[in-house]
Amino acid sequence: MQAVATKLIDVTEANAERIARQWFADVRKNPKTPSYHNLSEDRAIPQAVDFYTKFRGVFAAKNPFEEARRVYTKYADESYRYGIPLHEAIYALTLMRRHIWLYAEFQALFISAVEQQQAVESLNRTILLFDYATYVITDRYQELMRGEVDKQLSALRALGMEDSFTGSKVGIMACLLVACGFLTYYYHAVMASGVIFTHLFYIPIVLAGVWWRKRGIGVAALLGLILIVSHLIFMKEVPLTDDLIRAIMFIVVSSVVALLAEGFSRIEVLYRTAPHAGASVET
Structure with missing residues (x-):
């Protein structure tokens, strides 16, 4: 041969x-x-x-x-x-x-x-x-x-941060919530306007959904509550409809982000645990 x-x-x-x-x-x-x-x-x-x-x-x-x-x-x-x-x-x-x-x-x-x-x-x-x-x-x-x-x-992964950064997440979120509260007060009490500033609320809403999944919906609910209470205190003469819709959208967006983040986590777990290495080959 x-x-x-x-x-x-x-x-x-x-x-x-x-x-x-x-x-x-x-x-x-x-x-x-x-x-x-x-x-x-x-x-x-x-x-x-x-x-x-x-x-x-x-x-x-x-x-x-x-x-x-x-x-x-x-x-x-x-x-x-x-x-x-x-x-x-x-x-x-x-x-x-x-x-x-x-x-x-x-x-x-x-x-x-x-x-x-x-x-x-x-x-x-x-x-x-x-x-x-x-x-x-x-x-x-x-x-x-x-x-x-x-x-x-x-x-x-960088956006989600590791579990070891839990303290940093809480600190960052606290700062963002304080900033959102200040913006709400400033625009409602000083500017007497509810235009544009609520778009910034989606930053902590999205981060909370990515970091804490369904538990992050609580952040959206809190921001919605702050928005509605501030409206009732400082803008009584303006109909509540727009801010109520915004508060509902906070919950919707947060829920979608949380579901996507959970799905991503499941996929990553499957990806990490999949058998990548093949068996030895007989020569």
């Missing part, structure tokens, strides 16, 4: 660019790989050429899985960076394997019955190596996606 395998590897390496171009022509029109349809030739073909030229090292390695991890992680990184979905990257990999054998058949590489039998054994070895590549690429994609999700969620 060694001679047949060497012949296959030699042909693959010597014609890496030609096979890569045939592969690229396939993925560029294949309905299962639409992300490759607009991918430039300068990006795709060097990726395939690199894949084919490193095939010998993986094929002959004493530990082919570790060698596959080293070599094919680059393919995963590039595909992810180019915006290729995982299922398309895997199917493109399958087509890479297929084009090795299509080219070998076209060149009538295996003529005798013995060579054909050995070619079957070589094919089994090739399939195993591509299975390793599939595992490595899938694992790498998961790692890259986890990193991207962590990056995107970091801002929300």
